[in-house]
Amino acid sequence: MNRFLLRVLIFSFFPLLSLYGVLLLENGTADPFYQRFVTPKQEALILGNSKAAQGIIPSILNDRLADVYPAKLYNYSFTVYNSPFGASYLESIKKKLAEYDGERCFIVTVDPWSISSDIKDPNNPDKFEENDRFLAAIKNVNSNPNLNYLLYWFEKSFYEIILMRIKNNLSKLHVDGWFETTGNMQESAINQRRGFMIDFYTDYLNKYSYSEERFKYLQKTIDLLQKKGRVILVRMPLHRDILKIEKFQDPDFESRMDFLSKKFSVSYFDFTITESKWGFKDGLHLTIESAKDFSQDLSNKILLSNN
Amino acid sequence: MLFNSYEYLIFLPVVFLLYWYVFSKNLKVRNFFLLAASYLFYGWWDWRFLFLIIASSAVDYWCGLKMATVISNEEGVKSIRPKGEISSVKEISPSASSNRNDPKSKSPRTQRVVSLTRKKLYLAISLAFNLGLLGFFKYFNFFIESSVDFINLLGFQANIHTLNIILPVGISFYTFQTLSYTIDVYRGKLEPTQDWMAFFAYVSFFPQLVAGPIERASNLLPQFFQKKSFEYTLAMDGLRQILWGLFMKVVIADNCAVFVNQAFTNPESQPASNLLIGAVFFSFQIYGDFAGYSNIAIGTGKLFGFHLMQNFAFPYFSRDIAEFWRRWHISLSTWFRDYLYIPLGGSMGSKTQSLRNILIIFLVSGFWHGANWTFIIWGGINALLFIPLFWFGKNRVNIGIVAQNRSLPTFYDLGQVLLTFSVTTLAWIFFRSPDLNTAGTYITHLFSSSILSMPKMDIRVYLFIGWVLIFIILEWMGRREEFAIQKMAFRKPAIIRYGLYYGLVMAVFLFARKEQEFIYFQF
Numbered sequence: 095m096n097r098f099l100l101r102v103l104i105f106s107f108f109p110l111l112s113l114y115g116v117l118l119l120e121n122g123t124a125d126p127f128y129q130r131f132v133t134p135k136q137e138a139l140i141l142g143n144s145k146a147a148q149g150i151i152p153s154i155l156n157d158r159l160a161d162v163y164p165a166k167l168y169n170y171s172f173t174v175y176n177s178p179f180g181a182s183y184l185e186s187i188k189k190k191l192a193e194y195d196g197e198r199c200f201i202v203t204v205d206p207w208s209i210s211s212d213i214k215d216p217n218n219p220d221k222f223e224e225n226d227r228f229l230a231a232i233k234n235v236n237s238n239p240n241l242n243y244l245l246y247w248f249e250k251s252f253y254e255i256i257l258m259r260i261k262n263n264l265s266k267l268h269v270d271g272w273f274e275t276t277g278n279m280q281e282s283a284i285n286q287r288r289g290f291m292i293d294f295y296t297d298y299l300n301k302y303s304y305s306e307e308r309f310k311y312l313q314k315t316i317d318l319l320q321k322k323g324r325v326i327l328v329r330m331p332l333h334r335d336i337l338k339i340e341k342f343q344d345p346d347f348e349s350r351m352d353f354l355s356k357k358f359s360v361s362y363f364d365f366t367i368t369e370s371k372w373g374f375k376d377g378l379h380l381t382i383e384s385a386k387d388f389s390q391d392l393s394n395k396i397l398l399s400n401n
Numbered sequence: 402m403l404f405n406s407y408e409y410l411i412f413l414p415v416v417f418l419l420y421w422y423v424f425s426k427n428l429k430v431r432n433f434f435l436l437a438a439s440y441l442f443y444g445w446w447d448w449r450f451l452f453l454i455i456a457s458s459a460v461d462y463w464c465g466l467k468m469a470t471v472i473s474n475e476e477g478v479k480s481i482r483p484k485g486e487i488s489s490v491k492e493i494s495p496s497a498s499s500n501r502n503d504p505k506s507k508s509p510r511t512q513r514v515v516s517l518t519r520k521k522l523y524l525a526i527s528l529a530f531n532l533g534l535l536g537f538f539k540y541f542n543f544f545i546e547s548s549v550d551f552i553n554l555l556g557f558q559a560n561i562h563t564l565n566i567i568l569p570v571g572i573s574f575y576t577f578q579t580l581s582y583t584i585d586v587y588r589g590k591l592e593p594t595q596d597w598m599a600f601f602a603y604v605s606f607f608p609q610l611v612a613g614p615i616e617r618a619s620n621l622l623p624q625f626f627q628k629k630s631f632e633y634t635l636a637m638d639g640l641r642q643i644l645w646g647l648f649m650k651v652v653i654a655d656n657c658a659v660f661v662n663q664a665f666t667n668p669e670s671q672p673a674s675n676l677l678i679g680a681v682f683f684s685f686q687i688y689g690d691f692a693g694y695s696n697i698a699i700g701t702g703k704l705f706g707f708h709l710m711q712n713f714a715f716p717y718f719s720r721d722i723a724e725f726w727r728r729w730h731i732s733l734s735t736w737f738r739d740y741l742y743i744p745l746g747g748s749m750g751s752k753t754q755s756l757r758n759i760l761i762i763f764l765v766s767g768f769w770h771g772a773n774w775t776f777i778i779w780g781g782i783n784a785l786l787f788i789p790l791f792w793f794g795k796n797r798v799n800i801g802i803v804a805q806n807r808s809l810p811t812f813y814d815l816g817q818v819l820l821t822f823s824v825t826t827l828a829w830i831f832f833r834s835p836d837l838n839t840a841g842t843y844i845t846h847l848f849s850s851s852i853l854s855m856p857k858m859d860i861r862v863y864l865f866i867g868w869v870l871i872f873i874i875l876e877w878m879g880r881r882e883e884f885a886i887q888k889m890a891f892r893k894p895a896i897i898r899y900g901l902y903y904g905l906v907m908a909v910f911l912f913a914r915k916e917q918e919f920i921y922f923q924f
Contacts, residue, residue: 095421095631102640105899109906116911245407251656253911261860 116255117239122267123258125249127228129267130170132238135192137165138323140271141315142203143178145330146171149380150201151389152270158393162400165198165323169271172229174207179312180222182230187315189235191322198323199396202316203330204351206344207298209308216305276382277375288333288377295339304344316358326396327351327362331388333377337366361399363392402445404697405651405913412442417704421631432602432625435705439607443571446611450569453534458604460530461579464523465586465593465600471516471523520587527583531576538572543772571611573769577736579604582618584740591619599625608701612694614712614732621709629706638887639703641902645886646696648905652912653872654689656865657682659914660858665833668843673852676843678862683833684826685869688717691730696884715880717825717873718803720817722786723796725825733769737762752792759791760784770832775840779831786824802881868912 122129140150152167159167170190177183213221224230228247234240265275277283319325329351332340340347348364355362365388372388373381380388402408416438424434444451582600585591594600603622609615664671664679671679695712702709712732719725726734738747742762748755760781767780790796803818804810810818827844834840856862879885886905890898 095633098631098633098636101637105902109903109910112903112907113910251912251914256911257860257864 113252114239116252117244119259120255121259122269123263123265124254126265126267126273127172127176128240128243128248129269130172130190130271131232131235131240131243133168133269133271134236136168136170136190137192137194138163138167138198138200139187139191139319140167140169140171140201140203141177141183141187142171142201142328142330143174143176143205143208144171144273145205145332145379146201146203146328147173147271147273148275148375149330149385149388150203150392151272151385153268153272154386154389155201155393155396156270158390159199159396162197162397163199163324164196165194167199167201167270169273171203171271176224176227176229178208178211178222178224179308179315180224181219181311182222182224182227184311184315184318186229186232186235188318189233194322200319200323200325201328201392202312202319202325203328204312205329206304206340206347207302209305209312209350210302210343211305211308212298212301212303216303217307219307219311222308272385274382274385275375275379279375279381284375284377287375288335291376291378292335292339295336299339299342302343304346309350313354313357316354316360320358320360324400325358325360326399327354327360328392329362329364329366331365331369331372331374331380331384333374334369336377337369361396363395363399365391402442404694404701405647408445412438413701413704420705425629425631428626428628429598431629432596432598435607435625436598436602436605439602439605439610442607443605443610446570453538453569453572454575454605454610455601457531457534457576457579458601461527461583461604462594462597462600464527464583466595467523468520468583468586469593469595471519524583524587527580531580535572535576538569540768540772574613574615575604575610577615577733578618581615581736581740582622585618594622596626606702606707608698608705608707609709612691612698613730614695614698614710615736616709616732617736621707624707632706635703635706639700641886642696642700642703642884644700644902644905644909645884646693646698646700647909649689649693649696649872651693651914652689652868652908654686654693655914656861656868656912657686657689660862660865661686661833665835665839665843668839668846671846672854672856673847673849674854674856675858676847677852678856678858678866680826680830680843680847682865682869683829684717684822685872687829687832688713689872699883711883715802715876715885717822718818718877718880719821720799720803720814721790721795721821722783722824723790724799725821726783726787733766737766741765748791755791756788759788763787773835774837775831775834778837778840779828782828782831786828805881868908 120128140146140152140155147169150169150171152169156166168190170187171177210216211222213223215221228243231246232240232242234242264277265273267273277287316325316327344350351362351364354360372384374384375381402412420431420434420438424431440451440454443454582591582603586593599622602625603616603618606616606621661679661683664676664682668676668679692713699709699711710732712730714728714731716725716728719728742758745758745761746754747758750758763780763784764777765780767776767778767783770776770779787796790798799817803814830843830847831837831840834843875889876885879887879889882888886901890901
């Protein structure tokens with residue numbers, strides 16, 4: 095028996111070591127979220143859903159804002175499915191946030207979906223849809239490798255880590271948390287994707303409704319961050335057709351943001367009014383070029399509003 | 402709990418260590434521990450359905466005991482347990498007869514009639530209970546829906562509501578396993594056990610509880626009365642079999658499934674070349690999934706010192722459909738042979754009766770797999786493929802292993818193997834399709850001119866084709882053994898052998914997808 099156990103243990107060591115080596119190869123090309131859970135605690139965060147994850151490039155903001163806000167921003171935005179405002183996201187933010195003595199700012203992106211829910215009673219936080227997803231499940235968001243994520247939440251098989259290194263992948267999660275993704279950028283392909291998004295969010299209209307509880311969690315998030323630095327509320331640019339849907343979803347959204355802006359004395363930048371300036375991959379997410387321009391514009395606005 | 406889950410990765414070593422280090426000394430304690438571990442294993446999925454297993458075990462244990470009171474008046478009991486062990490399960494010799502010397506007894510003939518009637522009653526209770534469970538949980542909605550369809554077809558209106566019934570995992574397997582016990586006791590082939598714990602542990606033995614092999618009481622139950630000491634060679638063999646089973650399930654079946662799902666979702670919108678690959682991949686998916694599970698089950702049994710029956714014997718190297726059915730899901734095929742085909746008369750009657758029996762057995766086998774017409778048609782197709790062989794007396798031509806003494810098959814053998822694989826693959830289309838319409842669409846589009854077009858495939862599909870080819874080569878090399886890698890590279894230097902195991906383990910690690918259920922859990 096002892097001989098058996100010893101042999102098994104010795105043999106197991108080699109494949110486990112090799113697997114560990116493969117996991118270290120992951121550079122953000124195989125999984126769209128994993129890298130966010132292997133980086134250390136961060137000094138300042140950009141929060142929101144996929145619009146922010148793809149549209150705000152922290153490295154650009156960090157360069158531009160370095161003199162005023164030396165704390166490095168990190169994009170900790172996920173998706174409308176995973177990171178609407180609620181207890182799961184708030185707790186995860188607390189775990190990701192490092193102590194920092196200098197000046198720092200936090201960018202909190204908002205839209206009607208991030209304060210809505212598709213459950214029967216949208217004001218029952220115990221039933222929030224993200225409660226059984228990875229932000230709620232992962233207790234340690236700063237460990238490398240992150241076994242909990244790898245075992246239960248890594249989207250693909252691990253061979254994809256190697257395959258994506260060889261193959262030219264269309265997306266990459268950068269070390270600063272920016273999720274760079276591209277695809278066929280011909281007009282017809284963009285229109286097709288936008289059509290799909292319009293259908294998708296029109297369908298959401300029937301399922302999602304405004305959640306007072308989520309709005310409270312947004313306030314708790316602002317409250318938490320405001321104690322540590324300056325909070326800026328941002329509404330990301332959108333194609334006009336999708337904006338119409340969002341207005342249907344929550345006609346009072348702007349007044350809610352005015353309320354927050356006044357209550358917490360925070361800046362609110364609404365970029366939906368500058369829609370024509372930007373290029374979209376699908377009416378919702380900015381193209382890479384527009385994400386760069388947008389990050390510059392956002393930096394300028396922050397600097398201007400600081401004066 | 403799934404074999405390919407992280408929970409099982411913890412469960413198995415813990416149970417293994419406790420079993421050998423703590424509980425193996427005392428038989429009763431050991432069996433209790435195995436029973437508890439098995440119930441935990443099953444309850445992990447849904448503890449409520451544990452009551453069904455307990456009820457099924459209790460009913461059959463009771464029926465067995467009641468039959469024992471009838472049998473106790475009879476003579477000719479022969480123990481099948483190993484020498485020197487506790488009396489528990491006994492096989493009864495065919496010459497058993499009633500006790501003619503008992504002065505209180507009625508006439509021997511009357512007594513035999515009474516005994517037989519009582520035994521029949523207890524058998525009927527066991528059959529009614531187990532088949533009743535199966536009928537309710539698995540077939541209730543099918544019968545209701547089919548009746549409604551039929552009534553509507555006749556022009557009448559019928560709106561009968563079906564029930565929202567959850568199919569308990571493994572119900573088809575453990576009910577058949579317990580039935581084999583009561584039927585064997587009834588037939589006088591087995592003396593009922595007096596040890597309820599051993600019997601309950603036999604019914605729920607976790608390695609084979611949810612997807613077989615469907616063990617006969619005469620093989621597995623006596624093993625619960627044997628003292629066991631750890632055997633290094635057997636345990637290593639078990640580990641190798643588990644590794645091969647995991648490779649079949651995780652690398653072959655689960656990855657083929659991705660492409661198969663795409664092919665079967667919208668067959669009408671895909672080129673025939675894609676459908677062809679989808680159908681071939683499904684053949685490997687179902688084999689990898691089910692034989693993989695069996696290998697893990699048998700290998701796990703070996704870790705605990707138990708010998709479970711071989712369930713698959715390289716079926717895709719069969720040279721005709723009759724050989725295929727001797728090599729595919731052996732525990733079910735032999736179950737149907739012993740408890741349905743032979744009681745119906747088998748091949749002993751006229752040719753017409755034999756054909757009827759063959760048809761019945763294949764249709765019932767199809768129906769056993771699921772409450773859907775697709776399974777019945779699948780069974781029917783296999784019957785139609787089998788019947789000509791039977792009719793011309795060719796069903797037992799290919800008994801041995803293909804190319805037994807050669808490394809490569811002859812062209813004739815290869816042709817036969819490919820033909821058998823092709824017709825089996827064609828039949829699997831019905832098995833995989835959610836309904837007959839989809840199966841019809843799939844086959845219609847499969848035999849279209851676009852079969853000559855280049856398939857539209859992602860780079861991953863080429864990768865999986867590579868894996869399937871490696872799998873076929875390894876299976877071919879190991880076809881003379883119980884499972885492919887059982888003795889592979891034994892005569893080569895250790896580094897090559899361990900290199901093979903290392904490669905398989907890495908393949909399992911790297912190609913595992915998120916926990917995928919075993920297909921046969923639904924049956």
